[in-house]
Amino acid sequence: MKPTEKEIRNFIKRIPTEVRKMNYEQLVQLCNIFIPRIPILPLRFENEPFFFGQREFSGWNLIYRGRKINNPENRPHPKISDINYIQDIDLHKIKEFGRVNKKEESMFYGAIGYPTACFETLSKGIDFKNMGSGMVSVGTWKINKPLKIVQLPFSKKYWNKLNDITDFNLVKTSDEKIEKQNEQIRELIKTDLDFEILTLFGDAFANFEIKCEQDYYLSNYYKDRIFNKVKGFKVSENFDAILYPSVPNSYESDNIVIKPEAVDSKLEFIEAMQVWVVHHKQSTGNVEFIPIEQKVDVDDNGMLKWR
DSSP states (O other): OOOOHHHHHHHHHHHHHHGGGSOHHHHHHHHHHHOSSOOOOEEOOOOOTTTTOOOTTTTOOEEEEEEEOOSTTOOOOSBHHHHSOOOGGGGGGOOSOBTTBOTTOOOEEEESSHHHHHHHHHHTTTOOSSOOOEEEEEEEEEEOSOOOEEEOOOOHHHHHHHHHHOOOOOOSOOHHHHHHHHHHHHHHSSOHHHHHHHHHHHHHHHOOOOOSGGGGHHHHHHHHHHTTOSTTOOOSSOOOEEEEEOTTTTTSSEEEEEOHHHHHHHEEEEEEEEEEEEEOTTTTOOEEEEEEEEEEOBOTTSBBOOO
């Protein structure tokens, strides 16, 4: 029997907490019942120049992906495969759920700006309060063909929580700006209920209070519905990516998760760089991004040509 709006709203209210008592298959079954129709907000992206407002390459649209440098000598990653998505041969190494991946499932996590890629890499998208300084290898990919992208609303819930727990200087975005941007999104969605459902998933993508793998289930369910991985449900388009606001970067830039096959067919690696990220925790609370080496090419064997 089809759930009523009251039942759906009750489900939206309780599922972020109750999901911690479930396995992923149980969450999927419940969401299939209470959210049979998934709200979708496509981004009209035709790869027109300067779409994301990036100035680095005269109008090219770019995606940045970072990997933390862990060795004591701060040597950047030697191979392009080290900073790309995890290949099929290494899927067994993915032993945990992530924001938008299940165990043994690879996704290309990227960002629209390289500072955001660095910030997300060092904080893992969740630990902003204790994040220190560090070195990051950053790859730059050029979008060659239009991506079919779905976007998510801003999470007012986690924006407020972030301001409560961090000393970052978050001056670019205000509550009023977030409300205005979400209102514009609301006007594109059919009903208040659909916007509430979309907000549920927007909160899931912004959630940095991760205590267990179950806290990643809702964002993975949305991904599975959008990418047609839930049996019995199919969205009308073959989407390539999900765009969602970066909480630690003050909602001034976005993260993007892309299917590996879309990376292979629509993106092109162009260069890498090494970035020193300095968090001035004891003074201003600001984060500084200092490029150490830039414009690093790759050879025919996939080796990055660092100095």
